[in-house]
Amino acid sequence: MKAVAFLGLGVMGYPMAGHLQKAGYQVTVYNRTQAKAERWVEEFGGQWAKTPKDATQNAELIFACVGNDNDLREVTLGSAGAFQTMAAGSIFIDHTTASAEIARELAEEAAERQCQFLDAPVSGGQQGAENAALTVMVGGDEQAFETARPVIDVMARAVTRLGPAGSGQLCKMVNQICIGGLVQGLAEGLHFAKKAGLDAHQVVDVISKGAAQSWQMENRYQTMLADEYEHGFAVDWMRKDLAIVLNEARQNGSRLPVTALVDQFYGEVQALGGGRWDTSSLLARLEALDKQ
Amino acid sequence: MKAVAFLGLGVMGYPMAGHLQKAGYQVTVYNRTQAKAERWVEEFGGQWAKTPKDATQNAELIFACVGNDNDLREVTLGSAGAFQTMAAGSIFIDHTTASAEIARELAEEAAERQCQFLDAPVSGGQQGAENAALTVMVGGDEQAFETARPVIDVMARAVTRLGPAGSGQLCKMVNQICIGGLVQGLAEGLHFAKKAGLDAHQVVDVISKGAAQSWQMENRYQTMLADEYEHGFAVDWMRKDLAIVLNEARQNGSRLPVTALVDQFYGEVQALGGGRWDTSSLLARLEALDKQ
Amino acid sequence: MKAVAFLGLGVMGYPMAGHLQKAGYQVTVYNRTQAKAERWVEEFGGQWAKTPKDATQNAELIFACVGNDNDLREVTLGSAGAFQTMAAGSIFIDHTTASAEIARELAEEAAERQCQFLDAPVSGGQQGAENAALTVMVGGDEQAFETARPVIDVMARAVTRLGPAGSGQLCKMVNQICIGGLVQGLAEGLHFAKKAGLDAHQVVDVISKGAAQSWQMENRYQTMLADEYEHGFAVDWMRKDLAIVLNEARQNGSRLPVTALVDQFYGEVQALGGGRWDTSSLLARLEALDKQ
Amino acid sequence: MKAVAFLGLGVMGYPMAGHLQKAGYQVTVYNRTQAKAERWVEEFGGQWAKTPKDATQNAELIFACVGNDNDLREVTLGSAGAFQTMAAGSIFIDHTTASAEIARELAEEAAERQCQFLDAPVSGGQQGAENAALTVMVGGDEQAFETARPVIDVMARAVTRLGPAGSGQLCKMVNQICIGGLVQGLAEGLHFAKKAGLDAHQVVDVISKGAAQSWQMENRYQTMLADEYEHGFAVDWMRKDLAIVLNEARQNGSRLPVTALVDQFYGEVQALGGGRWDTSSLLARLEALDKQ
Numbered sequence A, B, C, D: 001m002k003a004v005a006f007l008g009l010g011v012m013g014y015p016m017a018g019h020l021q022k023a024g025y026q027v028t029v030y031n032r033t034q035a036k037a038e039r040w041v042e043e044f045g046g047q048w049a050k051t052p053k054d055a056t057q058n059a060e061l062i063f064a065c066v067g068n069d070n071d072l073r074e075v076t077l078g079s080a081g082a083f084q085t086m087a088a089g090s091i092f093i094d095h096t097t098a099s100a101e102i103a104r105e106l107a108e109e110a111a112e113r114q115c116q117f118l119d120a121p122v123s124g125g126q127q128g129a130e131n132a133a134l135t136v137m138v139g140g141d142e143q144a145f146e147t148a149r150p151v152i153d154v155m156a157r158a159v160t161r162l163g164p165a166g167s168g169q170l171c172k173m174v175n176q177i178c179i180g181g182l183v184q185g186l187a188e189g190l191h192f193a194k195k196a197g198l199d200a201h202q203v204v205d206v207i208s209k210g211a212a213q214s215w216q217m218e219n220r221y222q223t224m225l226a227d228e229y230e231h232g233f234a235v236d237w238m239r240k241d242l243a244i245v246l247n248e249a250r251q252n253g254s255r256l257p258v259t260a261l262v263d264q265f266y267g268e269v270q271a272l273g274g275g276r277w278d279t280s281s282l283l284a285r286l287e288a289l290d291k292q
């Protein structure tokens, strides 16, 4: 059975690495905060290492799921990073939502070491990670993808390669763009429904059968109406992602007026203290002014 | 069997009235452009009348589906309007997408004549009208609703009463609000995907399984990518609806920043000559500038 | 000396009518709330009348400055309105900020009575009204304009005819459009300056010499920084004006994305309780979220 | 007389360095494209050097005016950069519009070398540079500022220190924020005026006396109406600046909805081929769609 490494045991990485171990791979985990790595080993077996470098030593596949570009740079190219010891022929699979730029850079760095790098951001949230039901969007070498795929499959509902290095990140960006306008539209709809004196639950019941339907409408309207925003992907993460998106758009010449605007509205949610609320909290922003 | 009238045989009204006749009601139709009324009688049987007043004379239920508030005022309160001859006890069911204000006004006018008025805008588009699969959102008297419901059912997949006069229109407004932001988000996503050099079809295939999913994404992305905008509800109609929405929001104190912005973007689609394109043409607006 | 009437003694009309009386015209005033008319006569002399109709009876020039389209319709075409008694050859000069549509309608109605109607909205605010320093933007018949001009001059710093009926209102609309984006830009600038830890007074001192300079920057930044919004044109009025603007834009095919957005932001100021604050309160909206 | 260096002889730097030489300073210039440096020496005297390092060698004051953060990093910390040879006690004055972050970083780097760094972005454009009429916004050590001030004065109309390292850049950011909303508002106003059939020149003549007045209105409306956009600061530069602004706002927690939106509109101007047009070309964007 293959030896693999997993770097970053956060909300996402912790259960993802667990699925690999449960599937029979020999997983060595690394986490900056060591206690979490120890806890993981207690729960799943496997081993933990003190640094990315140590974890990577004997691994054929190295997985990572850390926060952002800087974190990723540190666990790869840093002085104790995985790229220091990564063996020729091994494949680094990064599940962090990061820029396409760093994906291309790390793909080149890996190539210089006779390794491969796949950018493989995910969607599906904490629940998807826990239930091995993630959607994985992959960019990078086709051969490497075919090799890694069966292992990624262990954590996923769907795994797709979208093109060369960076393509996974770019696909994830499209996902976030679509969500921005959609959630704001939904928030405005619910806000209006309440102001209009309608029973918003009934309204959603009616309109969710037709052209206004969306996953967000079906899965978030109840918590939104209940003013509960603790059920998913955090606003702070979303702003990180939208910063990456808007920067990439600057490079590739696309224009994203509503995405840029909604990003600022998320900034207003942060000002309200909602950085850790989920992304459907755009409704809370609309209502905050009324509550004063 | 009940005698009913149907005023307005446009894209929507024509097939809707047809379903009523086919279901066994004695339908008298009126249409401003008489030729359409004659054609309808040829196709479905029933009768046609020269004015709304004439059509309404003996009807227990009067249906209408005309363009906007002004049109509606004309076919009801106008000198040859239905309210001139509407018999006490009859029910006027309006399928026009119009303001809540005129719904309330006509409900009062009807009450003065011992009649009832139900605002009953629909969603589901031309296809829904043709296949008797509309979603009908009703406002008005509960008793009247119960009486009219079985007849409305003939044209619909779902019929719901949302509250007093105007509530049907208000529910439809929520629908349009949700669509505005959603479609712009989708358009920005596809625009970005193309600029990023991704295979946009594949991207949608991947992300439409998750949190970015929407009816619009599933049903419109292919035509959007093919630059085809002739498959549904027209931008001119959408702007009419959004004008109603934004005016109502002004009254009820709700704030709709993205809806207001997208309404202006639809204005740009109109400037491009796209007034008759469907609402997914927000992508065409984004791309128009590149094509110059 | 000419006999004139003045309808509407609000914040603007009261001092405006006063200037006319002081200049030697025989002014008969009308105000809905009679007490204000009585007070005006005490202060300036002249006469007051119980209805617009009565006030207008013997007047060669009739001035009005009421709130909005509806008010204007009432004091002109209403059953006790000025158009009931307006003598052939007289000129009605309307200083209300209203739609171009009603201006055109009243110009036609006046013509049918062998009278003239000039739309003549003003800028300059309460101070301009009190100091006879208004800017007056006129639409309507050229001859009538030349006749009325010397009388309007009494209240104004500048009086310009911009074209046929409605043109005065359209010019005022351009004014409001320019102000919307400008004030929001200024508010964002000051908000950023404070967040950046700069001395915002010093910043304005520096940048107001160059390309960022504006009347608003020079005349409002101090009160904005002091969180004082009681120095001018109210948000409620601004929203009324922007509703007129956005409706006209719908007709003439112009697109006003930032104007539409800022209008919604003014809606948020209203939600905060700031309907009577002045238009520079867009900064308060930005800061409200921080204060929670 | 002091020996000074000037790095970067672009549209701005070329005349700025000229003013220093004409004022009697011994200027050694460096420019990446050497030909320009040679031309400068021909025109003004002084000397040119092959690298920033060489130019800086004997200078007490080193000025720079290059493109962006990356350029600045290269001419300072690069292997042939000024910081390699900068003598203890010398002062580096940077006129580039760059991030506050790099200003703080270079201030620290300078301090480690017993030098000082002042961020000193300018406004006033090419004309201001040529006429020694720039507005200079300075951040950094007060003592260093006092020493450098008389020399900076040679190129400027106004020189102000706004606080510690980075404050000059932050002040310039406020300037750009204010301009974004303002110019879009103005563009929408002119666009509406034309659509409304008004004489836009006359309209500006009227409204530029009041609350809608701005430097942009007075100095740009004629070229905007003439569809001429070659009179000033380029859209490409503006987007660079707004990227810096929006990034800084992300850090300091300010929200800039209209700035973010206008930035995207400038992206649309770029798509139209207007990257080198001046910033008033937001009107061209509004009109582009009509022209198709």
Ligand SMILES: NC(=O)C1=CN([C@@H]2O[C@H](COP(=O)(O)OP(=O)(O)OC[C@H]3O[C@@H](n4cnc5c(N)ncnc54)[C@H](OP(=O)(O)O)[C@@H]3O)[C@@H](O)[C@H]2O)C=CC1
Pocket (backbone or CB within 6 Å): A007, A008, A009, A010, A011, A012, A013, A031, A032, A033, A034, A036, A065, A066, A067, A068, A070, A071, A072, A074, A075, A095, A096, A097, A098, A122, A123, A124, A125, A126, A232, A233, A234, A237
């Ligand atoms: N949460 C979600 O719903 C989803 C998240 N994502 C993306 O997945 C990624 C991870 O998210 P999530 O698990 O929620 O985040 P968490 O904050 O829960 O975990 C982040 C992980 O990264 C580690 N890390 C951060 N910086 C460094 C560093 N410099 N060196 C070493 N390790 C570091 C953290 O270590 P430590 O424990 O020491 O802090 C932690 O293990 C993000 O890019 C996010 O955008 C994608 C889809 C959904």
Ligand SMILES: NC(=O)C1=CN([C@@H]2O[C@H](COP(=O)(O)OP(=O)(O)OC[C@H]3O[C@@H](n4cnc5c(N)ncnc54)[C@H](OP(=O)(O)O)[C@@H]3O)[C@@H](O)[C@H]2O)C=CC1
Pocket (backbone or CB within 6 Å): B007, B008, B009, B010, B011, B012, B013, B031, B032, B033, B034, B036, B065, B066, B067, B068, B070, B071, B072, B074, B075, B095, B096, B097, B098, B122, B123, B124, B125, B126, B232, B233, B234, B237
């Ligand atoms: N099309 C769609 O996909 C959907 C439309 N709607 C709404 O349904 C309504 C009708 O739409 P649709 O059928 O597409 O529109 P059409 O333009 O096809 O038809 C409009 C109908 O109204 C009649 N009419 C308009 N003005 C008057 C008047 N003053 N007096 C008498 N009759 C008048 C027209 O008569 P004439 O034939 O003489 O022109 C025609 O019969 C609208 O409110 C629309 O917003 C709602 C959901 C979907």
Ligand SMILES: NC(=O)C1=CN([C@@H]2O[C@H](COP(=O)(O)OP(=O)(O)OC[C@H]3O[C@@H](n4cnc5c(N)ncnc54)[C@H](OP(=O)(O)O)[C@@H]3O)[C@@H](O)[C@H]2O)C=CC1
Pocket (backbone or CB within 6 Å): C007, C008, C009, C010, C011, C012, C013, C031, C032, C033, C034, C036, C065, C066, C067, C068, C070, C071, C072, C074, C075, C095, C096, C097, C098, C122, C123, C124, C125, C126, C232, C233, C234, C237
């Ligand atoms: N305030 C300002 O700074 C500026 C205002 N304007 C415009 O000038 C107009 C007047 O503003 P302002 O004077 O501030 O407003 P006010 O609210 O102070 O005054 C409104 C006047 O209109 C009268 N009025 C309202 N409705 C009716 C009606 N149905 N019948 C008869 N009289 C009526 C009011 O009578 P009553 O006393 O009985 O309420 C009052 O005299 C508005 O259109 C405004 O947009 C333009 C530039 C600047």
